[in-house]
Amino acid sequence: MNIIFANAFYDPRSSTGGNAHIYQFIRNVVSLGHTVCTYAPDKHPDAIRLPKERISRLRMLRQSDVYYVRLQSSFNSFSKWALPPKRWLLGNKKPIVWEFNTIPSADQKTITSFQHYGQGVNLACCVSETIAEYVNDKIGIENVITVPNASDPGLFRPNIPPVQRVLSKPDIMNVVWMGSLNIEYSNWYDFDLIKDAAIFLWDSEYQNKIHFHLLGPGRGMMSTMPLNVHYQGAEDYQKLPQWLSGMDVGLIMYKQNCDGHYVSPLKLFDYMASGLAVVSTPTQQVERILNELHQTESVIPYGEYKKLVDQLIRLYENPIKRKTYGLNGRKLVEEKYNWRECTRRILAAVEDILAQ
Numbered sequence: 001m002n003i004i005f006a007n008a009f010y011d012p013r014s015s016t017g018g019n020a021h022i023y024q025f026i027r028n029v030v031s032l033g034h035t036v037c038t039y040a041p042d043k044h045p046d047a048i049r050l051p052k053e054r055i056s057r058l059r060m061l062r063q064s065d066v067y068y069v070r071l072q073s074s075f076n077s078f079s080k081w082a083l084p085p086k087r088w089l090l091g092n093k094k095p096i097v098w099e100f101n102t103i104p105s106a107d108q109k110t111i112t113s114f115q116h117y118g119q120g121v122n123l124a125c126c127v128s129e130t131i132a133e134y135v136n137d138k139i140g141i142e143n144v145i146t147v148p149n150a151s152d153p154g155l156f157r158p159n160i161p162p163v164q165r166v167l168s169k170p171d172i173m174n175v176v177w178m179g180s181l182n183i184e185y186s187n188w189y190d191f192d193l194i195k196d197a198a199i200f201l202w203d204s205e206y207q208n209k210i211h212f213h214l215l216g217p218g219r220g221m222m223s224t225m226p227l228n229v230h231y232q233g234a235e236d237y238q239k240l241p242q243w244l245s246g247m248d249v250g251l252i253m254y255k256q257n258c259d260g261h262y263v264s265p266l267k268l269f270d271y272m273a274s275g276l277a278v279v280s281t282p283t284q285q286v287e288r289i290l291n292e293l294h295q296t297e298s299v300i301p302y303g304e305y306k307k308l309v310d311q312l313i314r315l316y317e318n319p320i321k322r323k324t325y326g327l328n329g330r331k332l333v334e335e336k337y338n339w340r341e342c343t344r345r346i347l348a349a350v351e352d353i354l355a356q
Contacts, residue, residue, distance in 0.1 A: 001065045001350065002035045006078035008070045010044040015217065015234045017149075017266040018101065022070065023237065024152060028343035037064065061090055066350055068097045073105045075113040082120030095122040095353045098141070103134050103262050114139045122353050125346050127264035128285050134262070145349050148285060150342040151269035153334050155241055158275030158326070162246025163239075165232065166213065173316045175212050176244065176276070177251040178267045181231075182218035190253040190281065195225055196305035197312065202226040210316055215243055244274035248322060249315055252280035256302035269337050272329035277322045279311050289337075293328050 010022045023044065026036045030046040037060060038047040050057045061067075067090055069078045080086055082096045098121050104114050115138075118124075124141040126132040132146045166174060179189060198212050207228065214222070217234040225231075235243060244250070250271030254263075264285055271278050279298045280286040287299050297314075300307040315322045 001347070001354070002037065002063065003029060003066045003068050003350075004050075004061060004064045005036050005038050005047070006067065006069045006081070007076050008038055008044075009042045010038075010047070011041075012043060013236075015237060018072070020237045020266060021101070021149060024150070024339040025343060028339050029347065032340075032343065032347065034347070058089060064090075064094070065354065066095050066097060068099065068350075070099045071101065071104075073102050073110075075104070075110050075117075079113070079117050082117045087120055095350060096120055097123045097125060097350060100124060100126045100131050100135055101264075103131055104139070111138065123349055125349070128262055130262050130284060143353075145345070147342050147345050148337065149264040149266045149269055150337045150339045151266075151273035151333050152339050153273045153330065155238070156244060156270050156273035157241065158245055158330065160241060160245045163242045166243070166246035167211070168246050170319075171209060173210050173249065173312070173322075174247045175210060175249045175251060175312065176215055176247040176271075177212070177253065178215045178240075178270075180216050180218055181214060181222065188254060188258045190255045190303065193253050193281075193303060193305050193308060194229070194251065197308040198229045199226050200305065200309050201312070202228045206313065206316065210312055213243075213247065215240075240270065241274065244270060244276060247274070247276055248326075249312065250274075250276040250278050252278065252283060252286055254281050254283050254302075256281075269333055272326075272337070273333045275323075275326035275330045277315055277325035278329060279308065279315075289332070293325070293332060295325055295328075298325070 005026065008022045011019060026044045026047050029036050036047045037050050038044065039050055042049065050060055067081055081090055104110050118139045118141045121141050122143060124135045124144045126135055126144060126146050127149050129146050132144045135141050136144045162168060177194060194212060201210050212229040213232050214229065215232045215235060219231060222231045250267065252265055252268055268278060268286055278290065279300065280290065281302050282299055290296060290298050298311060300311055
């Protein structure tokens, strides 16, 4: 297949989860024997750039097999190719696929645009079940599949040399949280839950035994953190495995009233691939996967820092269980939640449409 991947702008300097998703999707589509064409300024090494000259670009668009649009919360101009007159330029029989990574913005104008142009969409790929339900019920797209995010177990793996900035000793348990620490995400991520748990542990016998590491851009949440919380800053995606290999536990901390049920947190799968035990608030997809691993005790109630403390202490005191949790998670990534399998599922759904 020759796939036009619209609104996918890979930047090797970016450390965002969306950028990592784009990188892995294109890489795996190409490695499976297909071609991916992108618009400038995409910089993915495996993609073919569409020409700037209009006639040449239109010729490549018409010669493609699928028009695949990556979507976030806002409506974008690439989505308009789902209906005439732009659909006529592509060719009416060319499948249009929309990939939903979150739900659309709540304003009615945006929703109306998705509903209107969604009439021409042949397939919607959603990263979570709740997004799939929304896309089907609210936007009205009938052909919907759920394909969660994933990880690359060849890139993220335990026992690779960790970064030197992380102290690794048998009597120390390193706990990591990855994501943006910028203030605009304070309505999503429960930094107070991490802070309160860290303060409690700092004032206990575990003061120098359990260390927290915050990995990501922004320092907005660091001013009130105790000394056992270490800010490590943002890191390139290709270097993240060296950070995670020095960790023991990965945190996923959402607030109860945010839209966390709609997400498929990339950090979950990278934690698992790296052999980390995972502790999370009851985010729907994460909770389902931890249930699949028989690790239900690792799901803690929203906002209850003492429950987080209790679970971290249990994992510290039982390193064999901690290791077993991590290895079982990695095995599940190798078997199911890896980018190659994720890409295969999407391409199989697209090929079914082409066959029709």
